[in-house]
Amino acid sequence: MNDPIISVRKLTKRFGDFTAVNAISFDVERGEIFGFLGANGAGKTTAMRMLCGLSFPTSGSGRVAGFDVMREGEKIKRHIGYMSQRFSLYNDLTVWENMQFFAGIYGMSQRESIARSNELLQRLNFAAEKDTLVGSLPLGWKQKLSFVIATIHNPGIVFLDEPTGGVDPITRRQFWELIYEAADSGTTIFVTTHYMDEAEYCSRVSIMVDGEVRALDTPANLKKQFAAETMDEVFRTLARGAKRGE
Amino acid sequence: MKKQHNFLSFVKKETLHILRDVRTMMIVLLIPVVLMILFGFAISTEVNNLNIAVVAPTRTDGVRQSIERLANNPYFTFVGYINDEQIDPMLRSAKADAVVVFDSDYERLMAMRAEGMDTKPVMQFIFDASNTNVASAGAAYLQNVMTTDHSSQQLFEMHLLYNPQMKSAYNFVPGIMGLIFILICAMMTSVSIVREKEMGTMEVLLVSPVRPIKIILAKMIPYFVISCINLTTILLIARYILDVPMSGGVGSIIFLSLLYLLLALALGLLVSVISSSQVMALLLSAMVMMLPMMMLSGMVFPLENLPKVLSPLPYIVPARWYIEAIRKVMIMGLPLTAVLKEISILCLMTVVLLGVSLKKFNDKLE
Known part of the structure; x- marks a missing residue:
């Protein structure tokens, strides 16, 4: 079980003449919080879609959660969690109904999903809001709920696509506490973000520019390498050389 | 067993969506009743008073x-x-x-x-x-x-078959059925699929292990059930309030309607694949499906009056074939064997539409 949960080699995606992702290679260890950074248009989303089994790589190879990204997309889907940058629970269903639904589509049995939902509600301290319509919850709560629902089927790894967009600093802080908790219990976190202070929270960070991974290390080492005070400076230095615009 | 469960939870969720939206549900269930009463009594081409x-x-x-x-x-x-x-x-x-x-x-x-x-x-x-x-x-x-009996030189004797009292209800009931099912199966289904795209929930569903085709199927089931309820209401109103004869047998009418429902669902799927927003899905359904349907199905205007250039158009309007078949079975009392042509055309259209939309649907995913 000590092999990396994500391991990709020369993963490439081309759309016609355009190379969205150009031969990226990296490993993500189990239990890690892996920050996946890059300006808009750098190829982050395309890379993530390939890792989630949503899109076939043009060439290269890779394994996610033990399955081949080329051939076993469907199996990958069953073993990962995913939280989209857009809020993606159903506003017209209650907290409980949302949980039951997502547990259901991941193939959990009735008994499993009830036990697991109760456990998560307890952990969030949210049992009282069980029958509240999700639409009437404050944004911060919705975000946290999205996160725990993304982990409802106990996936080995959760992909978070800019999970804290549009959320106030206090809620962001609380959200990251949830992420730490999940990572402590062994879930690998793969997170993209635009907030450089959040990059500091990650165990390791990769920065994509023009479809390539230009830097990959712990935040501390990256700052040393680029002789920068903050991750923000590191990012700016790298992004300045970008040829692709928005 | 596991697969079953994930499909069922999908159907359950779709049903919840519909039940939560009480107003829309009431509208959907009441539209047929209102239309039937309206066309049956208020709006008629008969000359009264x-x-x-x-x-x-x-x-x-x-x-x-x-x-x-x-x-x-x-x-x-x-x-x-x-x-x-x-x-x-x-x-x-x-x-x-x-x-x-x-x-x-x-x-x-x-x-x-x-x-x-x-x-x-x-x-x-x-x-x-x-x-x-x-x-x-x-x-x-x-x-x-x-x-009558005045002129000794009566040249013609006229018999109106099938609808001797020229009741307009006889004419409109098949038309309303054609309309309602397109409205509910095609329009509501497509809007509900596109809504998930627009809300961003589709993304999460696609990352989940549920097969995309199951997402679509699960969406269709509740609307299919609603359409069946509507079919029952329409038939009951037609038979007991508007006195439409149904002489060709209720079984045949239901068979034809189920076939048409399938066709409408396929249409809805196609619309939902093509459109990227709920507004577009609505417009597509209303302008491209409903209007031509009303105009070219023979429900309101006699198709024989169409100018020559437009005369091929009605052949591609599914509702036209359905309405014609229903009219034959319901009003004229013909058996199913008399509408084999209509049935085979409807089947063909369903197969083609399903094929095209599934193909497009799969292309879109990549």
């Missing part, structure tokens, strides 16, 4: 008999005797829709006719034709009522 004034210079027995017949007819209301000068004001003020003018020599002329002689006309109808539908239908009725 036509106000008739009479100019009769000599009120002989023959004239009186004619007028009595007129006054007793449920379609006409006899508003009174007037003189020549009043004809125009009566019509202008809309106190009368038509005026019947008897010749002053009525009795003598009728007697001459009875002996087989040619005479000048014995009476004149003056119609307010500002509404052409009322005027032409009314004129035909009036002529019928006033000439």
